[in-house]
Amino acid sequence: MSDESGYDYVIVGGGTAGCVLAARLTEDPDCRVCVVEGGPSDVGDERILALRNWINLLDSEFDYGYTTEEQPRGNSHILHSRARVLGGCSSHNTLISFLPFPEDLDEWALRGCTGWDAHTVLPYRQRLRNHIVPVAEQDRNPIAQDFVTAAAEALGVPVVEDFNRRPFADGAGFFSVAYDPATGHRSSASVAYLHPVLDRPNLTLKLETWAYRLLPDASGRLTRVQVRHADGSTATLRSERETLLCAGAIDTPRLLLLSGIGPADQLRALGIDVLADLPGVGENLLDHPESVIVWETDGPLPPNSAMDSDAGLFVRRDPALSRPDLMFHFYQVPFTVNTARLGYPTPDHGVCMTPNVPKARSVGRLWLRSADPGDKPALDFRYFTDPEGHDERTIVDGLRLAREVAATEPLRHWLRREVAPGPDVRTDRELSEYGRRAAHTVYHPAGTCRMGAEDDPTAVLDPQLRVRGQDGLRVVDASLFPTMPAINPMVTVLLAAERAADLLTGRDGPAPTGTERR
Template sequence: MASTVEYGDVEYDDVESGSAENGSIAYDYVVVGGGTAGSVIASRLTENPDISVAVIEGGPSDVDRPDVLTLRRWMGLLGGDLDYDYPTTVQPRGNSHIRHSRARVLGGCSSHNTLIAFKPLPSDWDEWAAAGAEGWDAASMDPYFGRLRNNVVPVDELDRNAIARDFVDAAQAALGVPRVEGFNKKPFHEGTGFFDLAYHPENNKRSSASVAYLHPFLDRPNLHLLLETWAFRLELDGTRATGVRVRTADGAERLITARTEVLVCAGAVDTPRLLMHSGIGPRADLEALGIPVTHDLPGVGENLLDHPESVIVWETDGPIPENSAMDSDAGLFVRRDPEIEGPDLMFHFYQIPFTDNPERLGYERPEHGVSMTPNIPKPRSRGRLYLTSADPQTKPALDFRYFTDEDDYDGRTLVDGIKIARQVAASEPLAHWLKREVAPGPEVTSDEELSAYARSVAHTVYHPAGTCRMGAVDDEQAVVAPDLKIRGLEGIRIADASVFPTMPAVNPMIGVLMVGEKCAELLTGASGTRGADRTTGADKATGVDKTTGAAGAAGTSGTA
């Protein structure tokens, strides 16, 4: 009998479970990372009762964790004990104080973010195909959205704050953009409205990857969740990946062996980090740190992408109503260039004064306020992730190179964003709520001043991607081929945001879920040949979790 770790009413396997082979612990598939894509893949593979799957997750369960499962509490998770909290290197043209939140909990960043849920636009997928990701065009990818188990719905009427409603009306009046009800109903170029979220409005519970894909199936005997177990090195036999070296919470080291494949789903930071500590990456960089090179792959860690944003803050004329799904429920997309397919500016409307970065410059946080965050959907700057030590526990360096694109497109986009935000704020019915502009302040008007402010207070919406990008099989800078296999290796694939060749114009969580669904299909064959769907208490059509003993049972009170 395998020993177990208990969380609430649910028992999880520890690393002594599985079958022993040559002193290791063996499963058919080993999934590194129980996050957004990893949850999908593990769930889909274990639909076949003859396939055993181990999920290696560095954090604890989200079961019976209202601090995790209650969507509106997302900001309380930033920088906490469930956050890997990666710093950014010095940014000569941007904010050097940005910290990138990466979740250390079952469900990954879908247990940690705002769950804003956009299907990537057709132009996003077609851009991937044009970059060499054959089979990832919009027509090929669209069916995977329909397979998602998550409960993706527009912000509920009861969660629609009065000031957010007036923001939407003001944006429509000021800019002439269409009002959108359900951003996932059809592709859009621009528009304003309330977001779609992956949540359950009746109790503000997340419909994260873990809630939708793992919680209903925790009784599957072939699904093994190895929690608080940290993967620090891949095991290779020549060019074939055979398993993963892990460290458990008590400091013990084990080898977890994969009979069929290792699936790396650790995210855009920890996937390239794990590869490089396993000797897979740019030869010169690894040799400089004394890491033995097992496979020279120059693209690992390159092409670091993000959605940078700035912020403009207003003090409101008194408090605003309390109701909200997660305090940033509405937004705006603008297309300045009519020649492009999708939007080139995005705004989140925060029902709080979002002044963390402006305060460092001397701005004061008002007692009551709101914010707009102009965001760059298609940034042109490209960064790099690299190791600074051969010690796997040392955090990697994240150099996003914000605002370093040759034509300063990214910087100019934020300047335009602040100007457009001011247009919306000056329009009714939003204008009567606002007492004064706090940051940058109405006296800051020139493009040069606005650019300096926008870049110095720039932040992230926690969307790192691209560090193991997908491309054609003959693309030497691509880390994975269109089948998600690592170039030059066998028995290993990557499925997470690191494989993104380019950044989608929208929040990427749904895109990562769809990557997980496609990876599962690549592993098991066409959807019609999957094992029987052993659903036990989940409504497949809606993704609603109806189990008991799993996280977030009825009564749970109430970041992408």
């Protein structure tokens, strides 16, 4: 193992947040930044850049593929995809891009996260470099358009032209997506933030390089990052200002635990020397669980689509709520990875709706199986275990509402039959059993290093994103979330990274626009 030249900042993880920080910090030509990314570059790789290829990236060479612990009330066979490529999950996902609801950010502030309220955070939308637009007209599949019309008619919700124009509390429409409609290419964090600045002499990318341990220097600061290259060789990188962990809600807590930061009893049981007893590391594992209902169509569908999952629906089951508590994606392909395992047929041509729980109340945890960095951590999301049964009821209601939409023209005439669970599954008990066993994830793990108030014993980070008790170590990724935003969280991560760049540089945030409550 050899020491390499030091940098002002070492960023562990070249994903959604890491790309933002690298671009922003290297705007200062005297600031030397090294990005450690476990996967390859996405530059010029059509497999990554072509948005419609996203589904082929799951369980591929670009995917870490984390398994799920036994789920007594859910699906134990879910493979949690985490991207192994520059740009992280923004190079791997559907790039559905929603601004967080103001209520979600204000909820963080109420939990002691000073400076993370909507008034402060939402103006950072002005700085986002991603090209985020509603799905272009030429990419609007006719059956998806008819889904939008039928959903509005069946459920009495408005058609939403732009889900990022607020206020909206419910509605059906085509989503906003970070892409270039002319080429079908992604506007991922790497494309938008890093590709234009790859020639900066103060930016170093360490690709196919995996960080597996943090080490303290003589003063006790965790300034040394041990890494392993693709050829098996190892090295130590040194940060002279701060080490920034941007490896995501699974690998950031994993790295902290391997480095001796986490629940002391668990670490000692694995033979790991304890540097800091932080019981919240790996706890508060959040997600957006969803189920699926599948229909066979009369024949092949028109080919045009942004990425085959680009329309959907938000509803409030409780009209007193100010934000949705149920959402669907409408897939223009039959998503049958879980229904086939349960014995249901896979149609040659079909569509599905995926009822989703925006504010799930079931909370899980992550832990190390051993002290070996090569062993993947254990993930127990504890799906559908909330005592009030909120998550289960949301799925049952969603399956029923999906059937109402499917029975409404102009969508109805496209559909030949319901394949899964089939029209004979009708009672709450039957729908719950099917819905939980066929449940999946939208690949939104979060919360495992959450920030919180000073007097919160389980908070891992303070509102400046500093790891408790560790000078010069911050976390910037979805693991910082105290609670889950109701929407796809990628834009929330981008906003958090833009704000983190200001916290690091001392730059003032953008001026409020007066639209933060929109």
